[in-house]
Amino acid sequence: MFAIAALGFLVLATLSITASFLLTCHAWEHRRFTRGGFAIDRQARFVGRVGVIVPCKDIDLKLKENLRCLFDQTYDNYEIYFVVERVQDPAWHIIRKLIDSENHVTAHLIVAGQSFEQGQKIHNLLCGYRSLAPDIQTIVFADCDVAPDRDWISRLTAPLQLVNVHAVSSYRWFSPQTNSFANFLLSSINFSAMGLICSRRAPVIWGGSWAISRTVFRGAEIPLRWEGLLSDDLYATARINQLRLNTYFQPRCIVRSPIDYSFSNMWEFLRRQCFMGRRYLPQRWIAGLAYTSLSMAAFWGGLLGGTSLAIAGRPQEGFAGIAVAAMLWALNVIRARLQHQAAKLYMQNEYKNQQLARWFDFCCYPLSLTTLWWALLSVAFTRCISWRGIVYHLDRSGTVLRVERDNVPRNVEGPMLNSSSSNPSPSIVPEPEIPQLKLHIEEVQDNEPDVLITPSKRRAA
Missing domain, CATH: 3.90.550.10 (Spore Coat Polysaccharide Biosynthesis Protein SpsA; Chain A)
Incomplete structure (x- = not known):
């Protein structure tokens, strides 16, 4: 039984470390692309x-x-x-x-x-x-x-x-105005997501x-x-x-x-972002949940399981589990370091004022990982979300079914x-007639009656 459990953990650890290594390579590419972008004005x-x-x-x-x-x-x-x-x-x-x-x-x-x-x-x-x-x-x-x-x-x-x-x-670059746990945690998670969302080949708007x-x-x-x-x-x-x-x-x-x-407002904001991804970019949400689930199993399994085995008289197996957790943490530190090198270009003088936030990224990987995983998981079966005092109920496709407002007439x-006085206008300006596009870009799914934009070979900018 122990051998089967050890083999299962080995598979989990291999997958998690591989995924983390690929994300680290992505962070390196993101830094390289950012430096190139700043070289062209x-x-x-x-x-x-x-x-x-x-x-x-x-x-x-x-x-x-x-x-x-x-x-x-x-x-x-x-x-x-x-x-x-x-x-x-x-x-x-x-x-x-x-x-x-x-x-x-x-x-x-x-x-x-x-x-x-x-x-x-x-x-x-x-x-x-x-x-x-x-x-x-x-x-x-x-x-x-x-x-x-x-x-x-x-x-x-x-x-x-x-x-x-x-x-x-x-x-966006979140700039904590007070040194609070909630601000640092959200800033760290947002910073980690930046490397994936701001991709050179497949960026998210x-x-x-x-x-x-x-x-x-x-x-x-x-x-x-x-x-x-x-x-x-x-x-x-x-x-x-x-x-x-x-x-x-x-x-x-x-x-x-x-x-x-506050922590409650931070959690509401984070869940809302995950909820939006779940409804409108489900493939990316699934990828995020899969990666964080693998990392959770490998990190906490290695750390807690390895410590338990070491205490129980199996030091070799115990240290192997702890080594897996340490490797995941080390890859996160490298990834954060690469991202912060890119951030020096983004924020310049503002970056110097975020010393504590940088240390939080390096030292609090387990907290950031656990919080993000739980936020992604918590919206798996949710179909309603609160946003600035308004509750929206959605169907599977992301269409709003019902809107509830809190005590607002x-x-x-x-x-x-x-x-403004520089261009007074009493009413909404009617939208002008604009010619339909002929960009030759094809639909991925050919299920619409009229395609305004039809095909060209896609190439990364």
Whole structure:
């Protein structure tokens, strides 16, 4: 019996160490690609007028400072579309004051009204999209909890000039504002995910910082297919992959996102991210759950089982189990080291202020692994999730079935558009007619009546 158990553990350990080694190789490639990306400084020239859509709800940490960064961009041909759910939203007053004071940039404040058939964020994004001025050629999406650099728009849109790039995305760097366990834990998990999400060959679009041309966005039918869904970015990723379009990860546009979570809020946020992956990118969720399950079995089995065997008088077998756990930890340290070398380029001066967070990455691998595994597992059979006080019930395909709100009066008024004095506009601008795309990109599944985007050979950007 012991021999069978030992053989089973050997198989688990081999699989886990192999997977961890491959992830470490991926981290090395990510660092190499990041260094190469910073060696090339592209500036946007031919993307036309840019419309930045920013959905807002409640007052996030440093909201005013984050939004002010959007008014201070070096790109000189853009306008901003802030979208809130209702006038009573606390963010409305802050945005209104910013628009009045920062009148050198055309900015609009849209009241979208409540959504009862899809995610509120998607509802806000669609209202912002339908409000775009006719001369907008490129759409940039941003979250209100990030603080982009002054050249963010220029560098995010620059790769769209390349022939084989259809969308550009970056990612967030969590910056803990207080030295708390919850902040460090979330920052560590997010940092580990960055190396996988921000892949050179198969990046995942992150909704807080991405750009796409208006013709590609409409030709891919993303606005139409967003209706009734909850996740904007993961569905956009799935749709772009389905059409075999190319997404470019822009390492120069990683944005800082200040965080200060309690443990319960951190756990709610982490579960929501896992839930979105479970519903809209199930293959990646399965891969994440499989990897963390293997690592949990090998690490804790090796550490606890090996210690027990050593105490029970089997030191050779016990030390072998402990060695497996130590090897997994060592690979994680190497991986974290490679990722932090890339982060020095992302954050530059800000990186120096994250000394404790770096040590947490190196020293608390068991805690990060266990928390991520439990978060992935906890959403396996869940079909509802809470997001900013709204509970969404979904079916298997990710379509919203029911929306429940906490003590908020029903309000379907909207959308309404308030504009800055630099470009007054009393109502939503009707969407202009845009020619259907003929990019020659084929569908992976040929089950749709009309394909607006049809085929070309996919090549990594």
